[in-house]
Amino acid sequence: MSITTTTHLNFRGEARAALEFYQSVFGGDLAAITYADAHAVTAADEAQQIMWGQVASADGFRVMAYDVPAHTPYDPGTIPVFISVRGADAAQITRYWEKLADDSAIIVPLGQAAWAPLYGMLKDRFGVTWVLDVEATWPAS
Template sequence: MSVHAVTHLNFRGDARAALTFYQSVFGGDTALVTYQDAGAVHDPSAANQIMWGQVNAGNGFRVMAYDVPAHLPFHRGENSFFVSVRGEAADEIARYWEKLTEDATIVQPLGPAQWAPLYGMLRDRFGVTWVLDVATPYEAS
């Protein structure tokens, strides 16, 4: 089993441009899933914004990003990142989740999601937002 902690950057409409830029700097592959790709369009004007994106380079560089939906608060510089913990085993992710929940605010309870067997988000007692999930392969269309 393995787990990886990855910086997850948050944007308001700039995730695609940012990930494209980071890929041009560090190399590697870019994966992009729009809200439309995921069937999660709440605002038609944001259908092509990034619900989940990643740059993964062979040199070890990895970053994730998304466009914060308009109905959620976003203040550039205040909540510009999450720490994403992705693992291969549900029991391992659940153990980390249980420990992180001590004195935390649960944003999204750990449970099945459309894109992962387990996904959850919380803000720990230090104000850091954590996203935990079980990684699954994504086939881009």
């Protein structure tokens, strides 16, 4: 048996825009089901918001998102989650970084770090914090 874990992001009315942006960065397929599609509308102005959505690419990137309805309390908190994108190809990590960096706040510029040949952290236009790095081999302790 194998399992897969997927980061699931919560938004208030921005899930579709976020998923479209992540698809533009990582490629893959975008699936989105609105509250109207699922016959689960609780407020007419939220009918076209996302009840379930995801972007999944052939190279393994996957993220899910939904819009928290107004009747449900929602507080995104302070850095409640990081999405870590790690790979072996520095050029590919750099391409992802350059696309994610558009309209973002750079926390740690992409560059060499003591623990990785390439590492960077940013907060994107949707308030999601991303960590991108090239994996390093560490001896087992």
